[in-house]
Amino acid sequence: MFFHLIKRFNSSTSSSFSDFIICGGGLIGTTVASTLAKQPCFSDKTVTLIEANPEQTSTLPQTYSNRVSAISSFSKNLFERLGIWKRVRRFKTVDKLKILGVYSDNALELDNKGDVVAYIVENNELVQAVYEELRTLNNVKIIHGKNIANINCLNSPKVILEDGSSLNCQLLIGSDGTNSKVRKAMGVEYLSWSYEQMGVVATLNVVPSGLNLVNSVAWQKFLPDGPVALLPLSNDMSSLVWSTTKEKAQNLLSIPKDNFIDALNSSLETKLKPNQLTDVANKGVDKLMKSLGLMPSLITSEIPPIVSDIVEGSRAAFPLGFGHSVHYVCPNIVLIGDAAHRVHPLAGQGVNLGFKDITILEQVLTDGYKNGRDLGDINDLRKYETLCQQNNVPVMAFIELIHRVYTSEFPPFQTLGDISLKLANTIGLFKDQINKGALFLRS
Numbered sequence: 001m002f003f004h005l006i007k008r009f010n011s012s013t014s015s016s017f018s019d020f021i022i023c024g025g026g027l028i029g030t031t032v033a034s035t036l037a038k039q040p041c042f043s044d045k046t047v048t049l050i051e052a053n054p055e056q057t058s059t060l061p062q063t064y065s066n067r068v069s070a071i072s073s074f075s076k077n078l079f080e081r082l083g084i085w086k087r088v089r090r091f092k093t094v095d096k097l098k099i100l101g102v103y104s105d106n107a108l109e110l111d112n113k114g115d116v117v118a119y120i121v122e123n124n125e126l127v128q129a130v131y132e133e134l135r136t137l138n139n140v141k142i143i144h145g146k147n148i149a150n151i152n153c154l155n156s157p158k159v160i161l162e163d164g165s166s167l168n169c170q171l172l173i174g175s176d177g178t179n180s181k182v183r184k185a186m187g188v189e190y191l192s193w194s195y196e197q198m199g200v201v202a203t204l205n206v207v208p209s210g211l212n213l214v215n216s217v218a219w220q221k222f223l224p225d226g227p228v229a230l231l232p233l234s235n236d237m238s239s240l241v242w243s244t245t246k247e248k249a250q251n252l253l254s255i256p257k258d259n260f261i262d263a264l265n266s267s268l269e270t271k272l273k274p275n276q277l278t279d280v281a282n283k284g285v286d287k288l289m290k291s292l293g294l295m296p297s298l299i300t301s302e303i304p305p306i307v308s309d310i311v312e313g314s315r316a317a318f319p320l321g322f323g324h325s326v327h328y329v330c331p332n333i334v335l336i337g338d339a340a341h342r343v344h345p346l347a348g349q350g351v352n353l354g355f356k357d358i359t360i361l362e363q364v365l366t367d368g369y370k371n372g373r374d375l376g377d378i379n380d381l382r383k384y385e386t387l388c389q390q391n392n393v394p395v396m397a398f399i400e401l402i403h404r405v406y407t408s409e410f411p412p413f414q415t416l417g418d419i420s421l422k423l424a425n426t427i428g429l430f431k432d433q434i435n436k437g438a439l440f441l442r443s
Ligand SMILES: Cc1cc2nc3c(=O)[nH]c(=O)nc-3n(C[C@H](O)[C@H](O)[C@H](O)COP(=O)(O)OP(=O)(O)OC[C@H]3O[C@@H](n4cnc5c(N)ncnc54)[C@H](O)[C@@H]3O)c2cc1C
Pocket: 023, 024, 025, 026, 027, 028, 029, 050, 051, 052, 053, 068, 069, 070, 071, 146, 147, 148, 149, 175, 176, 177, 178, 181, 199, 200, 201, 241, 318, 319, 336, 337, 338, 339, 345, 347, 348, 349, 350, 351, 352, 353, 354
């Protein structure tokens, strides 16, 4: 088998053909490469992964990266199955997510009945773990440091690299992120808008407060100009994602470190004066719940950790936007991950949706292949598109709704946002649905 694969790859190099070409080796591209290459029914198929960035060193830096992701149990299970999780050298488990209101003490606590709620992993660390695994696979070829310049959407799609070399394939997978060249070459309609917000990230030294000395709670507070979130990295370090207006983000990047820390601590502590409606509604909801015999769920007394320092040079900001491709497929080409859909990071779902796409693609392609169909069979690809969109669109709509309610300047929406934390925390069924469906745990 080994010699057969070497021969096949040598011949594919000369004829510049690979069964699968994957454009973009970020979190999604590398993982889809590994998933397909490891599928027993594709063991005689070749996979070529093309990534614009040069190969990274795999030594683990002492300081944490400022780009991290909250990975759901579903996504972690995918990495376990692929034999990749054991290569991840640093991660932190989250036991609880606590969402705080800004107009009252209303809060929503989400846990997973004693199980892990999410895994916080540095993006670089996870990508490196996948590359390490890919390098052990004989049917995978990795091309680093080459930009895809052009794509011809033919029966056998052709990828032209910036050095003029080209490759053909049976199935082209576009995992080249938000500004996907593959998507543009497909000419599909893409619905998108900017939130006119930036996500300010930083690596923080924190002093855990109250009972949570192991810093295992992820915190989120919905401020009027966007949510601020602290994701635990270790007992005394957390990662910040602070979504805010472009102007405020610029300011947060440029002010001295101590002022940044003060601004962050005060945004985590501050309560804004509620509008009259919120006050009245809160009292009304309390009365109603009492009359229905519904006792508000007890919120533990934990408070967010105090930020004591930030890692030098870890402050950065990323533009935030929404995007959804009306079609994810055309003959012999599919889009996956951020190339197909982009969401606000407020629910930590972006990359998790992409990992779910991968498992759907794997299922659809293996079913089709086992039933004697070609790899790029359009009916199989359409099935992939439908199943992915059935999964992605409701989550994207929910995230959009949360974003619009919590950033609204319309007082009734501010009231709705505040009250819904209390209601969701009290009504078990609602809370279970949010737990299962919306935040981190989706499977
Ligand atoms: C501040 C912030 C916080 C976030 N937090 C979370 C979180 O907690 N949980 C979560 O699930 N999601 C989170 N996300 C979303 C998550 O980061 C993205 O969904 C994820 O990175 C998308 O992965 P991807 O591989 O699809 O795309 P990308 O990460 O964009 O990777 C695309 C790759 O393609 C390569 N590429 C692009 N064009 C070319 C070309 N022409 N030729 C060759 N290569 C090319 C790029 O170099 C890149 O490596 C967050 C996003 C932001 C901005």
